[in-house]
Amino acid sequence: MRIKKSRKKYGGSLGGDIAIFVLLTLLGLFMLFPIYLSVIQSIKPPEELFLFPPKLYAMAPTNQNFVDLMNTASNMWVPFSRYIFNSVFVAVVVTVTQLIFASSAAYALSKVNFPGKKALNKIIEVALLFTSTVLFIMQYMVMATIGIIDTYLAITLPYIATPMGLFLMRQFMGQIPDAMIEAAHLDGAGHARICWQIVMPNVKPAWLTLMIFAFNGAWQITGYSFIYNEALKPIPTVLQQITASGIARAGVAAAAVVILMIPPMLIFVLCQSSVVETMAQSGLKD
Amino acid sequence: MYIEDNKFRYTLMQMRRNIGVYGLIAPFFILFLIFTVIPVLISLPMGFTNFNMAQFPQWVGLSNFYSLFLEDEVFLKAIENTLVFAIVTGPLSYFLCFILAWLINELPGPLKTLFTFVFYAPTLAGNIYSTWQLIFSGDTYGIANAYLINLGITNGAIQWLTDANYIMGVLIVVQLWMALGAGFLAIRAGLQGIPRDRYEAGAIEGIKNRAQELIYVTIPAMGPQLLFAAVMQITSSFTAGDIGRFLTAFPTTDYAGHTIMTHAYDYGSIRYEMGYSAAICFVLFAVMLFANWGIKKILGKYLD
Secondary structure, three states: OOOOOOOOOOOHHHHHHHHHHHHHHHHHHHHHHHHHHHHHHOOHHHHHHOOOOOOOOOOOOHHHHHHHHHHHHHOOOHHHHHHHHHHHHHHHHHHHHHHHHHHHHHHHHHHOOOHHHHHHHHHHHHOOOOHHHHHHHHHHHHHHHHHOOOHHHHHHHHHHHOHHHHHHHHHHHHHOOHHHHHHHHOOOHHHHHHHHHHHHHHOOHHHHHHHHHHHHHHHHOOOOOOOOOOOHHHHHHHHHHHHHHHHHHHHHHHHHHHHHHHHHHHHHHHHHHHHHHHHOOOOOOO | HHHHHHHHHHHHHHHHHHHHHHHHHHHHHHHHHHHHHHHHHHHHHHHHHEEOOOOOEOOOHHHHHHHHHHHHHHHHHHHHHHHHHHOOOOOOHHHHHHHHHHHHHHOOOHHHHHHHHHHHOOOHOOOOOOHHHHOOOOOOHHHHHHHHHHHOOOOOOOOOOOOOHHHHHHHHHHHHOOOOOOOHHHHHHHHOOOOHHHHHHHHHOOOOOOOHHHHHHHHHHHHHHHHHHHHHHHHHHHOOOHHHHHHHHHHHHHHHOOOOHHHHHHHHHOOHHHHHHHHHHHHHHHHHHHHHHHHHHHHHHHOO
């Protein structure tokens, strides 16, 4: 029996689609509200910040808060560019190394048989629970012992080997047919070459997704408790300092919040479109 | 004896044959050992000591654990709050992850991308505590207060972030707002990866509506992603109170939003009583492992 191809899956109707759309739009507005509010606050002139009742839009939008942010920032102990450099440096190092380390380990754990593999797989599954939020006090003790507190190592090394990254890559690589790997073996390719030249191009959605997670996580590293040297601190700590200075800086704090949320969103939008694209190409999309 | 010897030799041979593989896993697992395995494993022995980071740890036996459970009333409050957070935000956020991912997947292509971004945006925006402080500010400039007063629902400003009656509620709302993280994306990806012919087969077998399709076709094909999302949501539900450190005063009024995590932070990062803090961490790890084991037992039955 031939089945007629249609755009949609079989259980749906147009009416249902519209109901879902309306529901998601309402919920979506709730999700976006705090983000919208941050943006609005950042473009309000000072006199509008303290109106009663507070307005949910700006009557006379201004870029004054962003200008003030740059001025405040340039009067700090170290130039603001230094904080930007720290954040970008940490985010790039953590994202890239996590991608490389997690992918090669995931290839070994899903596609190669070697003694110890089963145990490592089990450990990773349990370790998914232990994120850096849960571990950071115990990590502090370890880092103090090996003497890397107050160095770049303290805000990069602990965030690289995340069980989640390895787990994610492993799940996707498991779907690659073994025959493809064996064929490469017969051609004389070693493990490293198979992993990087054969497996990785086939799991593009997986590492793009990991890149989103890794960058987002790394961008939010504050170095709180790990870093005391002002010259090594990433941007989120500056934001905390501005917020801590109270209501007078409310607009400037909102401007900092907005600037800080742009890079992860940009990365997500860029990667998300290629994820969908790749899935369409591989025939996985419905 | 002979067989064991053979097995040993076989293992050695296998190891030698795959020697390159150990090079591939080494970078990851060395860092993993230092920053995940060791911190978890030393929490128990450290919990038996007094340690202030300056002097060598001093062995005190069970005294930290004794104080925790029998003398430290704040800790008992923290356990209670942690469980409330976990029981409310854990299942609720898991349900939200799944339902929203499924609803999004029902829509046509461009809308899928748009809504995925909208619901994941809070995770990307991250810790926008200053905006939440503005919403729940205790004076009439606070958005929540202003609108409640204007609509005549309340008469005066509510101290959302300092009144012990409201702190838990506010923290739960904020936690749920940013709960659609990795678990949500994993379920989205899983839904998109279900082969089309499964739905076609389902249609032939007489599936009439979305609900039947969800139960008979979609959920059975999603086992691994559903389990992964469950683990992710448990983890974040146990650390839920952590946002209180930034959002409200620390510690919260009457310890109303105090959790095991924030208690460990209090002793570890403020008072430098590392031994006591390690004991608290050990309890947290044990509770999380137990919850994880329970979830796998329950979900495993349905997902395998």
